[in-house]
Amino acid sequence: MQLDFSARELTIKLVYYGPALSGKTTNLHSLHRAADQGIVGRLMTLETRDDRTLFFDLLPFTFRDKGGLSVRLKVFTVPGQVIHASTRRLVLQGADGIAFIADSQVAETENNATAFVDLKENLKTYGLTLKQIPLIIQFNKRDLAAVRSDEEIAALAAQGREPVYLAVATRGDGVVESFIGLLYLTWSALDAEHDLNRKFGFDSTAFLESVAKKLGHDGPLSDVLAACVGGALEVLRPEAE
Amino acid sequence: MPGSPTALLDELTLGRAVELESLVDRGALREMAESAHQLFGASLRIFSQAGGLLADASSQPRLYALLDQGQAGRTALSAVVSGVKSVEPEPEHPAEVGCVTGARYLVASISYDSHALGRLILGPYREPGAAPSGSLRELGLDMAQVPGAWAELPELSDQEAHRVVRHLSAVLDLILFSGHKALLTSNMHLASVQESYRELADKNAKLQHAFDRLKELDRLKSNFLGTVSHELRTPLTSIIGYSEMLREGIAGEISAEQKEFVQTIHAKGEQLLELIKGLLDLSKLESGTMSLRKSEIDVVPVVQDVAQTLAPAARKKGVEIRVVSETGLPTVWADAERVRQVLLNLSENALKFTPTEGSVTLTVRASMIERRADEDGRGLVLFSTKRPAIEIRVVDTGIGVPDGEKEKVFDAFYQVDGSATREHEGTGLGLSIVRRLVDAHDGTVRVEDNTPTGAVFVVTIPCRRTTIA
Numbered sequence: 001m002q003l004d005f006s007a008r009e010l011t012i013k014l015v016y017y018g019p020a021l022s023g024k025t026t027n028l029h030s031l032h033r034a035a036d037q038g039i040v041g042r043l044m045t046l047e048t049r050d051d052r053t054l055f056f057d058l059l060p061f062t063f064r065d066k067g068g069l070s071v072r073l074k075v076f077t078v079p080g081q082v083i084h085a086s087t088r089r090l091v092l093q094g095a096d097g098i099a100f101i102a103d104s105q106v107a108e109t110e111n112n113a114t115a116f117v118d119l120k121e122n123l124k125t126y127g128l129t130l131k132q133i134p135l136i137i138q139f140n141k142r143d144l145a146a147v148r149s150d151e152e153i154a155a156l157a158a159q160g161r162e163p164v165y166l167a168v169a170t171r172g173d174g175v176v177e178s179f180i181g182l183l184y185l186t187w188s189a190l191d192a193e194h195d196l197n198r199k200f201g202f203d204s205t206a207f208l209e210s211v212a213k214k215l216g217h218d219g220p221l222s223d224v225l226a227a228c229v230g231g232a233l234e235v236l237r238p239e240a241e
Numbered sequence: 242m243p244g245s246p247t248a249l250l251d252e253l254t255l256g257r258a259v260e261l262e263s264l265v266d267r268g269a270l271r272e273m274a275e276s277a278h279q280l281f282g283a284s285l286r287i288f289s290q291a292g293g294l295l296a297d298a299s300s301q302p303r304l305y306a307l308l309d310q311g312q313a314g315r316t317a318l319s320a321v322v323s324g325v326k327s328v329e330p331e332p333e334h335p336a337e338v339g340c341v342t343g344a345r346y347l348v349a350s351i352s353y354d355s356h357a358l359g360r361l362i363l364g365p366y367r368e369p370g371a372a373p374s375g376s377l378r379e380l381g382l383d384m385a386q387v388p389g390a391w392a393e394l395p396e397l398s399d400q401e402a403h404r405v406v407r408h409l410s411a412v413l414d415l416i417l418f419s420g421h422k423a424l425l426t427s428n429m430h431l432a433s434v435q436e437s438y439r440e441l442a443d444k445n446a447k448l449q450h451a452f453d454r455l456k457e458l459d460r461l462k463s464n465f466l467g468t469v470s471h472e473l474r475t476p477l478t479s480i481i482g483y484s485e486m487l488r489e490g491i492a493g494e495i496s497a498e499q500k501e502f503v504q505t506i507h508a509k510g511e512q513l514l515e516l517i518k519g520l521l522d523l524s525k526l527e528s529g530t531m532s533l534r535k536s537e538i539d540v541v542p543v544v545q546d547v548a549q550t551l552a553p554a555a556r557k558k559g560v561e562i563r564v565v566s567e568t569g570l571p572t573v574w575a576d577a578e579r580v581r582q583v584l585l586n587l588s589e590n591a592l593k594f595t596p597t598e599g600s601v602t603l604t605v606r607a608s609m610i611e612r613r614a615d616e617d618g619r620g621l622v623l624f625s626t627k628r629p630a631i632e633i634r635v636v637d638t639g640i641g642v643p644d645g646e647k648e649k650v651f652d653a654f655y656q657v658d659g660s661a662t663r664e665h666e667g668t669g670l671g672l673s674i675v676r677r678l679v680d681a682h683d684g685t686v687r688v689e690d691n692t693p694t695g696a697v698f699v700v701t702i703p704c705r706r707t708t709i710a
């Protein structure tokens with residue numbers, strides 16, 4: 001997070017992590033499509049010729065609060081391919097929240113697990129553990145055949161700690177819900193640490209509802225948050241460490 | 242790390258550090274302004290946020306040259322220039338500024354990612370049908386020349402001017418985006434290379450350190466184990482040897498009672514030797530210095546070898562020992578010698594506790610092993626729950642293991658019958674060594690009941706070499 005008091009500007013960094021070809025960039029494309037033009041900037045993709053992410057993708061959002069605070073969200077994806085290990089670490093640096101995009105196909109289970117271990121290792125180089133950073137997990141590609149069943153995911157998700165979302169990023173299903181879930185956890189954790197709501201006279205729920213609305217989800221925040229299938233939308237608090 | 246590529250990346254992607262000058266090439270910007278000037282006729286100037294003139298595609302119109310000739314005109318002109326410069330237009334809302342000549346300027350903010358980076362100034366231009374300002378006469382201009390000079394000014398309606406500025410802003414935005422992307426790409430490239438280098442250097446240093454430490458540890462360990470085994474075994478070998486000689490009557494005839502005593506000394510000596518060997522194994526396993534020579538091995542021959550080794554003892558005791566195995570089993574990633582030790586230990590145990598006419602059966606089959614949860618249960622959902630494994634069951638028809646003891650039997654020195662008068666001999670180290678050896682293979686071992694009587698020790702060893710958790 002970067003806070004510029006003089007400009008009343010807050011910049012939050014969200015990172016979409018996950019194995020190669022799990023749909024991180026597709027998630028960003030979907031978010032970009034869903035977003036009101038007034039809040040979203042151009043999607044910057046630094047990709048190779050074969051449409052694989054080379055360094056990262058970057059989707060910027062800007063929200064202006066009535067109180068004059070402008071909240072800028074920078075949503076990054078990391079390159080999933082194994083060889084880009086150092087790039088992934090660089091992009092991960094300073095992340096305020098992480099969405100782990102997993103591939104639902106049974107055959108990709110080991111790749112998901114390997115990428116998750118990689119995330120853990122990379123966080124460790126910044127002196128962080130998974131306990132200390134807001135995290136959601138999205139199971140993408142639910143529309144494909146030979147995917148892990150809803151029941152299996154729900155059963156495992158119920159044992160885990162982090163909220164789990166189901167998605168079909170190509171169709172936009174579950175993409176905004178995952179994003180709002182991540183933003184909710186991230187904002188709540190940042191607020192718990194920096195007391196943002198009080199300092200800026202900010203209303204978190206109204207803010208998150210307005211973000212959801214600008215992304216095409218009209219209605220109470222609780223409706224969007226209810227989309228998660230397991231784990232808990234458990235807010236990290238500094239004293240809990 | 243200020244100034245490092247990563248810090249720069251943060252500034253480029255998160256902060257406000259981006260400057261117009263750093264995103265675009267000045268020459269290219271000038272060319273773009275020139276071509277716009279030629280296309281639309283009106284002059285075009287581009288300023289950075291700090292006020293520096295980055296591109297100037299303008300030609301002084303004759304009207305302004307006339308104005309520039311007199312003191313009053315010059316003063317009025319510089320007032321216009323500072324007026325135009327002081328305008329702060331909102332993004333997307335260019336500001337129109339009138340000039341003392343009656344012509345107009347349009348000032349637009351150049352912004353990128355909602356941050357103002359500079360300004361673009363179009364003009365002067367005259368609106369269709371507009372007349373030169375009457376104040377020109379007061380500024381001492383030769384009014385005969387004014388209509389001609391006025392007509393030379395480029396003609397643009399306000400609507401057209403706004404359209405031109407909108408178009409130029411869109412082109413500029415694209416240029417800025419491409420510039421930003423190129424800047425990010427090159428910085429990212431640099432940062433990635435540096436990060437890879439740092440990582441390699443770091444790993445090399447760690448490897449060197451670990452290597453040095455291991456060499457030292459290895460030396461210490463060898464010394465310690467060598468000393469212990471030598472110091473303990475040397476006197477013990479003498480005890481065993483001399484008691485054996487006494488028993489055999491080499492030092493002269495001994496009575497039956499003396500022979501029984503010597504026999505006990507000999508047996509206990511052997512037992513103590515086994516205990517020392519077990520302890521050495523255990524200490525190696527605990528300290529992690531037991532080196533496992535893992536390779537892809539087929540378990541069935543190992544099991545058959547164990548059964549053959551024990552066959553004479555089993556025959557002597559009247560216990561049947563047999564091997565049952567599935568065909569076409571996958572290999573496991575294990576140390577064959579240690580797997581043999583595990584199975585020999587369990588089979589010896591089974592044999593020990595199985596009475597005459599009983600049986601010990603070793604079965605081998607394909608199975609699955611549950612993945613163990615991570616330290617805090619995070620990310621569990623991402624792993625597959627099971628992975629392929631080989632299961633070896635050592636089934637006996639002996640006395641079995643009581644329910645409350647099923648976990649404890651794997652503790653070091655634990656005996657189900659701990660009394661001094663217990664029926665079965667043993668150091669109580671065997672099963673704890675088994676458990677540790679199986680753990681070192683990432684496998685599991687547990688006890689089940691055999692019906693109607695006896696125990697089943699189930700060893701499961703994963704097939705795959707890679708471990709994720």
